[in-house]
Amino acid sequence: MPFAPRGRGWRLGSAVDRIEGWLEAERDQLPLWLPVMLGIGIAGWFVLPDRPSWTALIAAALGLALGGVAIGLARRAGFALLVGGLAIAGGCALAWAKAEWVAAPVLTRPVLAAFDADVERVQQLAAKDSVRVILCPVAAPTLPPRIRLNIANADAPAGLARGDRLRLRARLVPPPSASLPGGYDFAITAWFQQLGATGKAFAPVERLSAAPDGGSLRERIGKHIRDALPAKAAGIAVALVTGDQGAVSEADADAMRRSGLAHLLSVSGLHITAAVGAAMLLTLRLLALSPTLALRWPLMLIAAGVGAVTGIAYTFVSGAEIPTIRSCIAALLVLAGLVIGREALTLRLVAAGALVVLLIWPEALIGPSFQLSFAAVVAIIALHEHPRMRAFVAAREEGPLVRLGRNMAALLLSGIAVELALAPIALFHFHREGLYGALANIVAIPVTTFIVMPLEVLALLFDVVGLGAPFWWATGKAIALLLSIAHTAGHAPGAVALLPGVPRGAFALIVAGGLWICLWRTRLRWLGALPFAAGAVWALAMPAPDLLVTGDGRHLALRGGDGSYALLRPKAKDFVRGMLSEAAGIDEDLADLDDLPGAACTADICLATIRRAGREWRLLATRSAYLAPITAMNRACAAADIVVSDRRLPRTCRPHWLKLDLPMLTRTGGVSLVFGDAIRITNISGDEHPWTGRAVRRQLAR
Known part of the structure; x- marks a missing residue:
């Protein structure tokens, strides 16, 4: 017995020494984990629901840092724990502070309003035949300071531009949250962009005054390109130069997404790299024509400066969106490395860029x-x-x-x-x-980088002297080639992999495993394959939902016996159909519930019987505002397993398993069901994030 503690201490000491030896071998890789630890803290704030949880995460991270101090800062393990713990705590605190700092008034209920407003931003939406504007209401204390509205093209004043003042009427609603579990939550985006409402304007929309300069440079360039090219090619051309994808048709945008080429439409790393590289190459070639300059002047430094100015200018012209700014920062770091003679592109440079972005825009992480x-x-x-x-x-x-x-x-x-x-x-x-993205990009990236973008730049430059027409013609042909690649790859058999949903836990395992493999260099890096594989298996094992219900209760999709889905309301818009198809993980049109075997529908109500998990499930759903006699409604509820309605149902409506009426859906948000197995909801119980309705109402009460 006297030797047992010593034996355990020897084994513990040996393990610590092995970890220390491994960290010593990976010492050059340790700084790469700083933005990862910061990201863990930021992600923790977004995932955890309330203030006690956020406080507990910060306290646990600080405890981890103190553990590093206890181990000893002379050891790499101790110093790594200290820095990692402080980074996690700092990330959580940073996201929390940023959310509080950008707080702005948010609408709490739908309203009809007539007001004057200044136009802050204009975006064409070709797929919706409308224009999207960001407005700042004038002398309207009851409205949020920034509003996003859609205006039909037929109602919008001609040449609408930033700086115009409008007089209009609109229906405004609070920024919508995700309609289904795992869906896009615009309320988060709106909160950090300080958008307090969204909606649609009604005719007439009157322009009280026009912008003296005809709008921003970005808008003027976009209008010039749209005037120079056919509509189909113009949408892509505008996106490549200004980053505005609103003019891209829905069919072309879908083909770009399906083929893995959608990244070409967002001004980011590829576009900034092409612009900076072209500016540097042109500068070097021109200056090198002079022997005196070539021998006596630091041409690389000058070219790097020109490239930096080009990248910054391109960033502002394209709207200075976060992805573009992020790419510009990375490009500037690359240029700095070239100037001082360091390797141009390394993981340390990427880590530095990620750190800068997360410190300024922590919300970008999610x-x-x-x-x-x-x-x-x-x-x-x-x-x-x-x-x-x-x-x-x-x-x-x-x-x-x-x-x-x-x-x-x-x-x-x-x-x-x-x-x-x-x-x-x-x-x-x-x-x-x-x-097929890997194959499509082999052709599409060179076409975009070396043909489309140079031709477009030449066309814009030669338009200064009125000679850009031949270059615009060539640009249109090159864009047609790019779209042909996208449509061919995007609609080939088996072109798209679909999943109904990836659990957050599975996604976290995949990301952790991937980072472990990429950021370490010794053989232990391959241990990351274990969480990566576990997360992949978990995601692939997720069953398809049997029933999807949107948060307002108006729409649902029921899975039939053949795996296809049927929609409650036959006249649902394409947006709703696409959202439900995406959540179901299918790439086909939704049928009507009226045509589903085992379903019986009237204009007011639908009854459907589906066999799942060894038994029959009966669904009852309302689809009109007509109130059925309460006795008949109670009998129908008693015979059903699940009841769905977009209105409040009487308390005497008691199905066997679940009642999803408006009061319940207000608490849960959208719902995804696997009969007899799992229920996923959109709203987290007790969620205190500031963009949730509960938090907004609490702020107003104070």
Whole structure:
């Protein structure tokens, strides 16, 4: 017995020494985990529901930091725990503070309002035949200070631009939350953009005064491009230059998403890199024509400066959205590395860029744009930093055909790595992922970078002297080629993988495993394959929902015996149909509940019987405002397992399992059901995030 404690101490000491040795071998990789720890704290604030939970997370992180101090700051493990704990606590506190700092009045109920407002931003929405504007109401104390409205093109004043003052009437509603579990929650975006309401304007919309400069440079460039090209090509051309995707038709946008080319429409890393690279190359070539300048002037420094100015200017012209600013920051860091003679693109540079973005915009972490862009860059750099990949792409004496084949193979491997990194993120946010993206990007990226964008720039430049028409014609043909690639890849058999939903826990495991593999360098990196595989299996094992109910109770989709889904209201709009199809993980049109075997519907009510889990389930749903006799309604409820309604049902309506009427759905939000197994709801019980209705009402009460 006297030797037992010593034996345990020896084993503990040996384990600590092994960890210390491993961290010493990975010492160059440790800084890469700083933005990851900061991100964990930010994500924790968004995932956890209330103030006690946020406080507990900060306290636990500070405890982790104190544990590092106890181990000893002279040890790498102790210092890593200290920094990691402080970063997690700081991330949670940062997100909490940012949410409080941007707080602005939010509408709590729908209203009809007539008001004057200044136009802050204009975006064309070709798919909806309307224009979307951000307005700042004037002398309207009962309205939020910033509002987002859609105005039909037929009702919008001609040449509507930023700086105009309008007089209009509109129906305003609070920023909508997710209608279904796992859906897009606009209320979060609106909160951090300080948008207090959204809605639709009614005719007439009167312009009281026009902007003296005809709108922003971005708007003027967009209008010029739309005037120079046919509508189909103009939408893509405008998106490439200004980042405004509103003019892209729904069919083309869907093809770009299905083919894995949607990233080309968002001004981000590819576009900034092309602009900065072209500016640097042109500057170097022109200055090198002079022997004096070539020998005596620091041409690389000058070219880097020109590239930096070009990148910053492009960022502002394209609207200075967060993805563009993030890419610009990364480009500036790359240029700084080139100037001081360091390797241009490393994981440390990516980590620095992520750290800057998260410190300024912590809310960006939960958005797909941040996750997709950084995941793609990390996957590419991690792959090319591997010794075998370095050896494969290293320059050598070989014929041009062999060199071309090697470069194409390297590009394909990079595409596959990117697809593996992006697929879980796309499936988590959008429930779909294009499977042919690696192949489509091999052709589409060079076409966009070396043909479409240069032609578009030349067309804009030559338009200054009225000679841009030939370049616009060539630009239209190049965009037609790009769209042909997108439609071919996006509508090929098996082009899209679909999942009804990825649980947060599964997504967290996949992300943790992927980061572990990419950020470490020793053999222990491959331990990340375990959580990655576990998360993937968990996500793939999720059963398809049997019933989807939107948060307002107006729409539901019921899964039939053949796996297809039927919709309660035959006249539901395309937006609703698309949202329900996405949540169900299907890529086909929804049928009508009236036509589902086992269903009987009238104009006011539907009854459906579905066999699941070894028994029959009876669904009762209302679909009109007509009130049935209470005795008949009670009998129907008593015979049903689930009742769904967009209005309040009497207390005497008592189904066998679940009553989803308006009061219940107000508490739960949208609902996803697997009969006899699982229920997922949109609203977290006790959620105290400031964009929730409960938190907004509490603020107004104070």
